Amino acid sequence: MRMIVRMFIVWTLGMLAACATGQPRGYVDASAWSANYTEDYIPRFWIQTVDGKDTGLAGVQVQEFSRGGKGGRECCSLISGVDQTIKIVWRVGGRQDDESQWKTYSRDVVVKGAMPTRKDAYNILMVRFFSDHQVEVEVIPDRGEPGDAASPRVDKLFYSQRVMRHMGE
Template structure:
């Protein structure tokens, strides 16, 4: 093989490897948890990439703040990591309202938080809903060790304490 052919093959293989790993390099496997600091009942929400592709991560039945403010957690999906933009889409409607009356909102948000340092970490994408259809997303790289203390970044609502948070806290 000529020197030129070897260089061409090496460059091509390098580019293919970069394409194959580049997307995953800034992505992380996480569960979706939700905290609602509004009095809107959030029927469901889902996470998309910035260009609108579904990530497969979603949540349902996020209670109003006065009713506890949490929703069930959904496990797990590969999502854009810290510093990347995601689109959060959610639907608001009363418990007994017809689905045709629900309102849909979406916001592009930058994922805040920290990337995991352990491969076996249980990662949480904490999606927080605030008044005025504001939302934020924080990656919490581990919710805490079994038998140990939980991550201080997990909202107090998950421990039965109605502590109001504000966007950016």
């Protein structure tokens, strides 16, 4: 019994130490937001490490640009940060199509943006889908405090403005 108690104490102290030191260097805790600048309906996407391990961060029901062009906001996961490469995998299919007819695409993408400077920042990992099955990813640190202006890097689609964006903007 003492052995179990000791192991539990060691495990607890290890977890507390990990939390106290914060996230690993080069990683960011972020929520996934998605913007779609195509007429493809994206029922699902997920984020992996370059070697194919799931990060736990995903998104669903990313609307076509003509229908608003955005998906839900999915919280949160520790992911590779700016200037690191991640893999975006997504499904494209018609709303009435059987899932067996959907197509799957994946791209290795270098994360753009800026790393947060505040530990309590609310970070966004913006996943943007473009024509020809291209995708880009940007870390947007701290979207703004309540009452403050939102980050200008957040796509206008999230403010009900259908403004077309292009890769690299």
